Amino acid sequence: MSNRIEGFAHLAGQTLRTVSFTALARYISRNAARYDGDGTRVEITKPVPGTLTLFQNVLKLQAKDARNVRDGLYPIPIEESTSFVSRIQSVRRMLEDQAQLSERRAEKRSADAATLPEAAGMPDYYVQNFHYQTGGWLTEESAKLYDIQVETLFLGAAGAMRRQAIPPIAEFVRGRDQRQLRLLDVACGSGRFLADLAQAFPALPMVGSDLSQAYLDEAARFLHGRRNVTFQQANAEALPFESASFDIVTCVYLYHELPNEVRRRVTSEIARVLKPGGLFAFVDSLQWDDVEGYGGLLEAFPQRYHEPYYLDYLGDTLDGPDGIFAKSGLQPSSSFPALASKIVICRKAA
Numbered sequence: 001m002s003n004r005i006e007g008f009a010h011l012a013g014q015t016l017r018t019v020s021f022t023a024l025a026r027y028i029s030r031n032a033a034r035y036d037g038d039g040t041r042v043e044i045t046k047p048v049p050g051t052l053t054l055f056q057n058v059l060k061l062q063a064k065d066a067r068n069v070r071d072g073l074y075p076i077p078i079e080e081s082t083s084f085v086s087r088i089q090s091v092r093r094m095l096e097d098q099a100q101l102s103e104r105r106a107e108k109r110s111a112d113a114a115t116l117p118e119a120a121g122m123p124d125y126y127v128q129n130f131h132y133q134t135g136g137w138l139t140e141e142s143a144k145l146y147d148i149q150v151e152t153l154f155l156g157a158a159g160a161m162r163r164q165a166i167p168p169i170a171e172f173v174r175g176r177d178q179r180q181l182r183l184l185d186v187a188c189g190s191g192r193f194l195a196d197l198a199q200a201f202p203a204l205p206m207v208g209s210d211l212s213q214a215y216l217d218e219a220a221r222f223l224h225g226r227r228n229v230t231f232q233q234a235n236a237e238a239l240p241f242e243s244a245s246f247d248i249v250t251c252v253y254l255y256h257e258l259p260n261e262v263r264r265r266v267t268s269e270i271a272r273v274l275k276p277g278g279l280f281a282f283v284d285s286l287q288w289d290d291v292e293g294y295g296g297l298l299e300a301f302p303q304r305y306h307e308p309y310y311l312d313y314l315g316d317t318l319d320g321p322d323g324i325f326a327k328s329g330l331q332p333s334s335s336f337p338a339l340a341s342k343i344v345i346c347r348k349a350a
């Protein structure tokens with residue numbers, strides 16, 4: 001298939017995806033009102049994009065994703081479920097979980113995960129029920145629920161947001177022998193971004209690391225057959241890799257889950273394991289003032305989902321000249337939004 005046809009095919013698929021996830025999100029939020037009671041109420045002081053604007057912005061991102069496919073920057077991605085049956089299974093799983101998740105949210109109960117056996121030896125900040133998620137980050141059930149929940153939250157655009165970090169990586173890789181490079185995805189979770197990377201750069205050796213063995217197991221299942229990808233359980237605060245051992249480090253949706261001082265330790269570790277001249281691709285939530293008119297959405301998020309460090313993240317200085325990236329030796333070269341996310345590309349001094 002030529003890139004142009006692939007691009008059209010992807011656009012059609014992604015548009016359908018947005019429509020179906022929007023319907024699912026509406027259904028979930030109506031259902032949640034039944035369970036949540038007061039748990040659904042949020043206080044917002046900043047502007048929020050209207051539903052139509054938001055929907056249009058999701059479609060614009062999907063169109064950009066399709067243009068990237070057309071331009072040969074990455075192939076049509078394998079989204080969270082490769083078959084209709086597995087998609088239906090994950091929707092069913094999410095709906096079955098909704099009552100207990102909503103109950104946790106209504107009671108603002110975020111410490112259940114700390115009582116699980118898997119929590120032993122893990123940092124205190126980590127063993128919380130982020131998002132009021134069943135099992136926190138610790139169980140197989142949580143790892144199986146995560147992607148459908150995240151995609152529903154972002155109206156089917158979570159994958160497309162992550163993929164906006166691939167073109168700068170492709171530019172870095174262009175003209176080099178992929179087999180001689182090494183990439184690390186820190187806090188790879190269930191491996192969806194790694195899967196996109198592995199498709200885009202099939203000969204490039206990659207390591208996915210995460211503190212959750214359950215999420216690594218799900219990632220390994222999803223990436224089954226990709227021989228260039230391996231996994232290692234690791235705390236991002238103390239990465240078990242040699243200094244200057246990776247050409248590319250990526251990190252997606254981790255920083256907003258971390259306390260302020262941990263964010264700094266993780267950044268130093270990323271800078272340490274990156275080779276001089278190496279590339280760091282960061283993807284996470286927008287911060288205050290990144291995009292006009294989105295402040296209300298950022299305000300609402302930690303009220304609806306247990307996100308104890310999110311407000312601190314929103315105001316943290318990451319990518320400016322005095323930001324934590326530059327202070328760790330990671331010089332930001334570009335920073336741009338992708339719907340509700342921001343992408344920051346940094347280079348370590350050669």
Ligand SMILES: C[S@@+](CC[C@H](N)C(=O)[O-])C[C@H]1O[C@@H](n2cnc3c(N)ncnc32)[C@H](O)[C@@H]1O
Nearest residue numbers: 137187188189210211212215234235236252253
């Ligand atoms: C919001 S998820 C993001 C997962 C994935 N990168 C994605 O794009 O969906 C956050 C992930 O960070 C991991 N995590 C949180 N704190 C961590 C730490 N200190 N070290 C390693 N992984 C951590 C969690 O286990 C979870 O898989």
